[in-house]
Amino acid sequence: MTEPRRVSFRDGCLASRKAEEAAWRRHQAAAWLQAMVGSLGLPPYPSEQEFVASLRNGIVLCKAINKLQPGAVTKIITNAPSNSQPLTAFQYFENIRNFLVAVNKLKLTSFEASDLDKDNLDAGTVGKIVDCVISLKSYHEWKQAGGANGPNKYMKSPLAVRSSQIQSENVASGPSPSLKRLDLTEVDADTQTFQNLDPNMKDCAFADAVEKLQKVIVDSMLSSKENIDQDILKKVPSKLIGAVLASQLGKEQFKHLQLLSPEKLIAENEPTHCIEHPNSPIESKQLLLQAHETELLDLKKMFQDVKVNFRSLQTQFRDDMAKLGENIQDLSKAALGYNQAVKENRNLYNMLQELRGNIRVFCRIRPLLHSESISSIEHVGTDGSVMVCDPVKPQSAHKIFQFNKVFGPTTTQDEVYKETQPLVRSVMDGYNVCIFAYGQTGSGKTHTMCGPSGGLSKDYGINYMALNDLFNISTSREDVKYDIRVQMVEIYNEQVRDLLNEDRSSTKLDIRASLNNGLSNLPDAKICPVQSPSDVINLMQLGEKHRASGSTAMNHRSSRSHSILTVHVNGKDIAGNVSRSSLHLVDLAGSERVDRSEATGDRLKEAQHINKSLSCLGDVINALAQKNSHIPYRNSKLTQLLQSSLGGNAKMLMFAHISPDAESCAETLSTLKFAQRASTVELGTALANKESSEVRELKEQVDTLKKALASKELEKTTLKVKGSATTSERTKQVLDCTPPRPRRLSLENASDKARMPERKILKSPRSAVGITHDKECNTDAFRHANHHESLIQMSAACAEVLVREEEKIICTVDTVEFCQLPTEAYNLLKQSGLNTPEAAPCRSRNLRTEASCGDALSSTTKLEKIMAGTAVKKGSQLKKSIQSSIGRLIHGTERRNAQHSAQGTPTKIIASGCHNNVSPVTADIRLRRRQSLTGIPPPLPTMSRRSSLGGRSDTSSNDKRGAKTPPPVNSAAKAKRWL
Ligand SMILES: Nc1ncnc2c1ncn2[C@@H]1O[C@H](COP(=O)(O)OP(=O)(O)OP(=O)(O)O)[C@@H](O)[C@H]1O
Missing domain, CATH: 1.10.418.10 (Calponin-like domain)
Structure with missing residues (x-):
């Protein structure tokens, strides 16, 4: 113990x-x-x-x-x-x-x-x-x-x-x-x-x-x-x-x-x-008590210390918590900033993509069907990569392809549309968009675009969802009124057919040349306004009913044609601004190996056409990817129709469809290679087709003026024909050597090229009017040589008549002020004896006429000066101001069109260069007139007209080409020649 x-x-x-x-x-x-x-x-x-x-x-x-x-x-x-x-x-x-x-x-x-x-x-x-x-x-x-x-x-x-x-x-x-x-x-x-x-x-x-x-x-x-x-x-x-x-x-x-x-x-x-x-x-107890008291005091002291410590800890804890809160706030701000930065980054990336104009390419893998067992798709990455390996030849290298997005076999229609939606929505902002599905037969193109069974089931495809979305947006935007119309065509055996036309006997369509409006180059195709998604479903079902499909060994319901559903959207907001755009939803027919599809007879013929047109599409893509100068759009109807989307300013999205079936591995690789090549194509920058109300008003004004001009020309022609019967012969001669030519650098050149028919009328009233040749003579002489040059060249007798006629026309086109000839000029004409209207029926360029009018030269020269210095300038001022307004406000494309016209002028000049004997005075007047219309400064005496347009200034070459307008000459020289 x-x-x-x-x-x-x-x-x-x-x-x-x-x-x-x-x-x-x-x-x-x-x-x-x-x-x-x-x-x-x-x-x-x-x-x-x-x-x-x-x-x-x-x-x-x-x-x-x-x-x-x-x-x-x-x-x-x-x-x-x-x-x-x-x-x-x-x-x-x-x-x-x-x-x-x-x-x-x-x-x-x-x-x-x-x-x-x-x-x-x-x-x-x-x-x-x-x-x-x-x-x-x-x-x-x-x-x-x-x-x-x-x-x-x-x-x-x-x-x-x-x-x-x-x-x-x-x-x-x-x-x-x-x-x-x-x-x-x-x-x-x-x-x-x-x-x-x-x-x-x-x-x-x-x-x-x-x-x-x-x-x-x-x-x-x-x-x-x-x-x-x-x-x-x-x-x-x-x-x-x-x-x-x-x-x-x-x-x-x-x-x-x-x-x-x-x-x-x-x-x-x-x-x-x-x-x-x-x-x-007692003492012991006292001691004990004292000890306890001491201990109690100690404990009290300790308690106080603990209390103080606790308080300081509490304060510290509060401070720490406050600091932690601040840190968390900073962190959340940083996180928010980071998210915004990521978002901006994505937007900027998209903008960059748009500026670069690349086609966006998505790849969709269809699930294995019952008859298929082995998949050739090794891996589908979330970053848009897909790895393919031929299971039949496992020793062959794994091939990896990169796209903007890859949808695996389990992806739903909604998920696919979600990625497509932003592109579709930009249609409502005035962008042209083209979405097309490419891939071998049976790979799921129709499933993606139209839904299972070609859109006849409830699991709708992109076509329906896109239209539905457009309707939703149009109803949600209260300040803009949208008009949505639908066209649906197919290309079957290299023929374009209207799918919405109930009359199946007249469904064949011709493709017309179009510069900027996508499939509106099918003006004869039926265009149906749609008000609701149910309208769309009805139309799509009608189209699907008419679309050519047939059974092959590879797809029991194979599309035998390329189908193109076009949605035209016109929007007008309360401020009067308008937007025009179109969405093309293309379900291509699938490429097929004839031995595998076992196609014979009609099916074989279809397959050949399908493969040919897809091959042409491949050629176009290749040429675009290599930035060739020539793009073979005209090799097939498909590429012709898609030309504006492939080579224009539309936003493009391509769905490359592949089948996971091991037996289709070769086709899969071919599709993926095609798609990858397509992704390198650089398109033009997508542009919104928007017009402000101001531009639209100006355009309308120009249209009205053009119409007025045309009617007045008709009127004038009728009047002139009456009084110019005697000069028909001379006029005929003039016409023989001066074929009609378009007005250069006129307001019409700056206007929409789509208005060709109207322009034709203006250029050639003769054909439009259908009057006799003599009558045409006067009209053409007046129009093509224009009023000022005609005045200089015509005889004294006819000058007055023409001046009066000119006054009438200009008065209607421009302003009264412009058409009123200065008194000085008019008096000069009178004094020179050229004031007999009946004696001036012919065109001024005729040298014989010029010779007979030699006595009137000095007066004419004076008149020329006055006209050039006053009346012409006055008249052109308004045109110039309109033109400059249009130049500022009209869309860039139109400005380019105007430039094209301007650049095209020399060619026209050369073409009409047979008139080498044209009067230098006429040429000078013409130059001045051009200057008044275009704002281009007058050429130096040594400069040819071509050089004034930015061409070469080599006068000798100008001479060689036989430029229509010679360098300006001084009045003495002119007088000499005229004598
Ligand atoms: N994502 C998918 N999910 C389920 N089934 C699909 C899918 N894609 C395609 N299919 C089925 O595969 C079969 C072939 O599809 P589809 O007809 O769309 O191919 P296609 O590429 O349009 O063929 P073709 O070029 O011959 O017209 C159909 O039975 C379709 O239902």
């Missing part, structure tokens, strides 16, 4: 300490008794009950004291034999009484007989019994030591003595002298004696006192078996005493004692300075 743990006062465990000490003393007492009388059957550390029980009959005690002092107890009542009655407590009391008498005789610590009564057991009574045994033990040791150091050296510590003394008042009559000597409270007599001695005696007495004190303490330590290092005894006695006392009663209480000298220590031991004994219950 291990020793109980010893706890000091500093730990505030006084009670525990006392219990330990009591147990320790019981152990010592029991051990000594057993050593004296033999085993008592007690454990090494007996409890109070065990200890008292072993002594209750007094036998052990009597035996022990007899060993110390033989015969101290003469008669010991021992235990009765086992068979007899057990002894009563009273019989044993005899032993106790005898023992206590013997103890008192030896003047040892005693106790009361009742202390052994088990009913009265408490810490105090057992302690007295233990003290008694310990004192016997000390006495025994003292005796064994030979009884040196006086008769009472066996006594235990003074504290114990004092305690015993107080508690044994009833047993002993009073404290024994020896006890009194050891009790520090009873030192008065000794101290007084000490002070009365002479100094030498005092020294001796002091030394003796110190020695005594030291001995007492050592005895006490030894008796209480305190675990003190033996070396401590060799140290300074005062410190030793202080250390011992501090260890016994607590450092705080006895600190001052450590500093005391022996004298002071003795003085301290005066009755007034009596050292408080901790064993006193």
Whole structure:
């Protein structure tokens, strides 16, 4: 069994300490008794009950004291034999009484007989019994030591003595002298004696006192078996005493004692300075209370500290949370910014794509059908890549193709449309869009464009969804009014057929040349207005019904023609701005290997046409990809129809359809290669076909003016015909050498080329009017040479007439101010005698006419100058202003058209270069007129007319080409020639 743990006062465990000490003393007492009388059957550390029980009959005690002092107890009542009655407590009391008498005789610590009564057991009574045994033990040791150091050296510590003394008042009559000597409270007599001695005696007495004190303490330590290092005894006695006392009663209480000298220590031991004994219950409790109070204070302090710490932690936590919140806000801002940046990046990428004009290419893989088992598609990447490997030849390299998007076999129609939607929606913003499905037969083109069963099922394809979307947008945009119309044609065996025409006997269509409006180059195709998606479904079903399809070995419902559904969208907003665009949805017939499709007869013929037209499409794509100067659009009807989309300014999307079937691997690779080549084609920048109301108004104005001009020309022709019968012959001659030619650089050239028929009327009223040749003569002479040049060249007689006619026409076309000839010019004409209208029926370019009019030359020259300087300029100002307005506002394409016209002029000039003998005056007038219309500065005298248009300025070459208009000459030279 291990020793109980010893706890000091500093730990505030006084009670525990006392219990330990009591147990320790019981152990010592029991051990000594057993050593004296033999085993008592007690454990090494007996409890109070065990200890008292072993002594209750007094036998052990009597035996022990007899060993110390033989015969101290003469008669010991021992235990009765086992068979007899057990002894009563009273019989044993005899032993106790005898023992206590013997103890008192030896003047040892005693106790009361009742202390052994088990009913009265408490810490105090057992302690007295233990003290008694310990004192016997000390006495025994003292005796064994030979009884040196006086008769009472066996006594235990003074504290114990004092305690015993107080508690044994009833047993002993009073404290024994020896006890009194050891009790520090009873030192008065000794101290007084000490002070009365002479100094030498005092020294001796002091030394003796110190020695005594030291001995007492050592005895006490030894008796209480305190675990003190033996070396401590060799140290300074005062410190030793202080250390011992501090260890016994607590450092705080006895600190001052450590500093005391022996004298002071003795003085301290005066009755007034009596050292408080901790064993006193009240004092112990006070100490305990103090310890608790101290501990409480400590705890309070600690609590305060914890509180402060907690508060600071709380503040810190709040700060941290605030910082964290700020950081999160920053992060979310950054994330938002990042998202916006990504979005902008995507938009910019799209814009870049649009600017580059690339065709967008999507690839769609159809799922394996029942009859197919092995797939040649190895991998479909989310980044638009697809990897193909021929399962029949696994050793062949894996081929990877990259597209804008790849749709796997499980992709739904909706998912496909979602990616297509932005393109479709741009139709409503005025862009032309073309979406076409390409791929081998049975790869799913019709499924994508029209839906399963060619649009007859509910799982609609792009065609229907696109139209539905357009309707949705048109209803959601309240400020724009849209007009949506639909055309549907097919190309079957190189014939364009109208699919919406119920009359199947007249469905064949001709393709007309068109520059910018996609499939509107089929003016004869039926165009149906649609108001709702149900209209669209009806039309699509009608078209599908009429579309050529047939069964082949590869597709039981194979499309045998290319079908083209065109949606025309015209929009007009509340501000009057208009937009025109078209969406072409093309479901191509599939390429097929005839051996696999087992096509024969009609099917074979169809297959050949299909393959040929697809091959032509491939040629066009190749030529576009290589940026060849010649693109073979005219090689097939398909490429002819798609020309404006492939080579124009439309947005293009191609769906490359592939079959995963291993047997179709070769076709799959061919389709993918075609699609990849197509993706490298750079189209022109997509342009929105929008017109502001201002431009539209100007265009309308121009149209009105043109119409007015045409009607007035007719009117004028009728009038002139009446008065010019006599000059028909000369006019005929003039006409023979001057074929009709288009007006160059006129307003018409800047207008829409689509208005060809109207322009023809203007250029050639002769054909439009259908009048006699003589009558035409006057009209053409007037129109083509134009009024000013005619005035110069015509005879004096006809000049006036023409001037008047000119005035009439100009008056209707431009303004009244413009057509009114200046008075000066008119008077000159009069003076020159050229004022007979009847005498001027012919065209001015006739040299013979010029010769006969030689006398009028000077007047004519003057007139020319005046006309060039005043009337012509005045008249042209308005035209010029209109033209410049149109030039600023009209679409770039139209401006280009105007440039084309301007560039085309030299060719026309060359073509009409047979009239080398044209009057230089006429040429000059013509140049001035052109300048007035185009704003191009007049050429330098050395410059040819061609150079003024930006062509070469080499006059010799000009001459060689026989330019129609010679360099201007001065009036003297002109006069010479005319003479
Ligand atoms: N994505 C798909 N999901 C389910 N079935 C599909 C898919 N694509 C195609 N099919 C089916 O494959 C078969 C052939 O499709 P489809 O007729 O659309 O091919 P095609 O390319 O138009 O052929 P052809 O050029 O001969 O007209 C049809 O039965 C169709 O339902």
